[in-house]
Amino acid sequence: MDQGEIALSDREFGRVKARVYAEAGISLSDAKRTLVVSRLSKIVRALDLPSIDAYLDCLERTKSERDAQNFINALTTNLTRFFREDHHFEHLAGYVGRLVEQTRARDGKPRLRIWSAGCSTGQEPYTIALCLLAARPELRRWDFKILATDIDTNVIAKASLGIYPESELNGLSPVRARLFERPGDGTIRVPMAARALVSFKPLNLMAAWPMKGPFDAIFCRNVAIYFDKKTQGEVFGRLGKILAPEGFLYIGHSENLGSGGESFKLVGKTIYQSRPMQKTRDAA
Numbered sequence: 673m674d675q676g677e678i679a680l681s682d683r684e685f686g687r688v689k690a691r692v693y694a695e696a697g698i699s700l701s702d703a704k705r706t707l708v709v710s711r712l713s714k715i716v717r718a719l720d721l722p723s724i725d726a727y728l729d730c731l732e733r734t735k736s737e738r739d740a741q742n743f744i745n746a747l748t749t750n751l752t753r754f755f756r757e758d759h760h761f762e763h764l765a766g767y768v769g770r771l772v773e774q775t776r777a778r779d780g781k782p783r784l785r786i787w788s789a790g791c792s793t794g795q796e797p798y799t800i801a802l803c804l805l806a807a808r809p810e811l812r813r814w815d816f817k818i819l820a821t822d823i824d825t826n827v828i829a830k831a832s833l834g835i836y837p838e839s840e841l842n843g844l845s846p847v848r849a850r851l852f853e854r855p856g857d858g859t860i861r862v863p864m865a866a867r868a869l870v871s872f873k874p875l876n877l878m879a880a881w882p883m884k885g886p887f888d889a890i891f892c893r894n895v896a897i898y899f900d901k902k903t904q905g906e907v908f909g910r911l912g913k914i915l916a917p918e919g920f921l922y923i924g925h926s927e928n929l930g931s932g933g934e935s936f937k938l939v940g941k942t943i944y945q946s947r948p949m950q951k952t953r954d955a956a
């Protein structure tokens with residue numbers, strides 16, 4: 673145990689697991705014990721409490737929303753990067769390109785809605801915006817919005833800034849790197865045209881969803897890996913209901929839809945299309 677780290681008994685670990693599962697659907701395996709110790713030790717010390725048990729008692733007793741949120745924020749895993757699993761963005765650009773062609777002759781402002789569910793620090797929704805604007809500049813004239821949500825309020829705050837360290841460009845091709853602004857201070861910035869498309873909101877996938885949809889595409893990637901099979905099935909089943917008929921769902925490379933896959937057909941590597949059932953495309 674590192675200096676300053678608080679001990680975690682089996683009973684305390686059991687309490688932490690039960691709380692984060694009940695609140696966020698996150699299923700912590702025994703392999704996450706070290707992570708729990710290092711993340712919660714900081715909070716326990718900052719609150720000047722003697723143990724993780726005392727901290728959990730305090731959360732239960734005070735019912736402070738801020739402390740409850742800090743507990744969740746501490747236990748999420750937020751790893752992400754620009755253009756992660758980039759075949760998804762190529763596929764989406766192809767689909768949106770077809771939508772643009774189909775709507776060319778129609779009057780009015782065509783509508784496009786995309787949801788990045790579990791967006792972490794924003795690289796995923798910004799990649800969607802940057803790719804689609806580069807592929808189809810006419811989307812600037814569309815009623816086009818990207819909703820980006822995450823349970824972790826810290827990552828939502830960071831994402832809203834659209835500012836990242838230059839190291840985020842590592843591994844990106846020069847063409848992709850040129851999509852970002854580089855003010856020369858060690859940061860990169862997402863250009864305003866792309867930022868303006870994305871709305872960041874805190875949202876727990878386990879809770880009620882305030883939006884009605886339908887979404888033309890949903891990215892829910894590397895989020896359900898933290899859930900158990902039952903919760904995965906429930907979440908993907910709910911995503912199927914809020915996706916437009918024939919819309920696309922993109923999931924992480926190691927994920928599958930499990931019992932939530934009824935309303936989808938697999939159309940590509942970790943790409944699913946909503947079967948056209950009795951759903952409508954009426955605007956929310």
Ligand SMILES: C[S@@+](CC[C@H](N)C(=O)[O-])C[C@H]1O[C@@H](n2cnc3c(N)ncnc32)[C@H](O)[C@@H]1O
Binds near residue numbers: 751876892
């Ligand atoms: C590993 S990141 C994935 C980010 C991005 N989708 C990607 O693939 O690069 C997983 C994100 O899921 C979020 N998350 C975990 N449980 C959640 C829940 N119940 N509701 C909403 N977001 C959740 C975490 O906070 C974290 O930011």
